Amino acid sequence: MPMAENGLDSSSGAAIYSPLTLKLYDLVVLGFSNRFAWTCPTRKVLLPFFKAHLSDNHLDVGVGTGYYLAEAGIGPHQKVSLLDLNPNSLKAAQARLARSLGRACSTYVGDVMRPQPLPSDCRFSSISLFYLYHCLPGSMAEKSASIAHLSPYLEPGGVIYGATILGESAGHNHYGRRLMAVYNAKGVFGNRHDTQEGLTETLSAHFQDVDVRRNGRVALFTLRVPKA
Template structure:
């Protein structure tokens, strides 16, 4: 069977039932982040999310909308949501509390046709990559699919839980075992190095830092003049 055929994203998305979404913030953003992944939501992830928000923002893999609610969006900023799970989209849109928010149902591992020709100054992927199946080289398809929707000078950024090589504690190893067996995670082989390589296939300017067992990344799309100057050297 080909690698392409095995990249089924449904298991990672289907887990977000209305019941699971009610527990998500407590279990994932509080307990798991602090005790298993050793990366603070309040001190690390939320500030990182807010730091890169642009005038036109797209959130991909929206979860419960926690980051959206606490992002501090100004009224003039445009916000859009994209996810394969409609439960997550409805929950996040409601939590954001804006009547003008647009949301799209789309598998980000496929060409993102739902967005048409829309472009954004910032695209956030928080805790999305580790939920996708396959190795990081295949997951890089996400970057290829989203890059056309990133405006010049825009930034694609996010956070993802690294795999076995990160050296998880006992609690983390247990969660990794359960989540990967159920198909909720697909991150056994994910490393900081493989993420860096995958990003650099599509972006020249990449920032990457590890907090505990979580990798935070930001990749910027150059403006056309800068891209032209770079190509001349």
């Protein structure tokens, strides 16, 4: 099992993405859960946010099914790379995006909770982490190691951005509470104690320009200018 440098096991959150789960992901998570449990609709909120920060040299971390890149209207002129701990997700996303790009995109199997998850010469103008952060184990400070590990791959003037489901104090509805309980018990989520304030504080330890906004039970964040 992959163990991060802090001793946390980051494999549980990725292991759920079997080929069968991935076939249901867009409908169940992006369609139903985002609207009714997390009250942050995919097409009205998350997809526009994703597109607003997408560059021509992009890394998507925790790729899911490749939905956001596919729906963002990427084309052959864009350089797209994918990083995930789960080969099933990478395979599904790469196949989906090949239709838009007209070629295979670069894929990397790696764990953002470990140092150097990518080759040292990789650089990107934008890096996205959508619905990855709440799947990582540990406290918010421990999760922020993922940001520290990704920041060296960011081009000057670039942006890291993402979305994460907040924890129990976010005021979840009945459906959200049920999902939170099940997912955290199974290790799919690790976000019981995640808060907007904690996210802002821990991200600010790594970046000078930090913006964290909340929509429903989801925090949307953008990070610019890494701290030395």
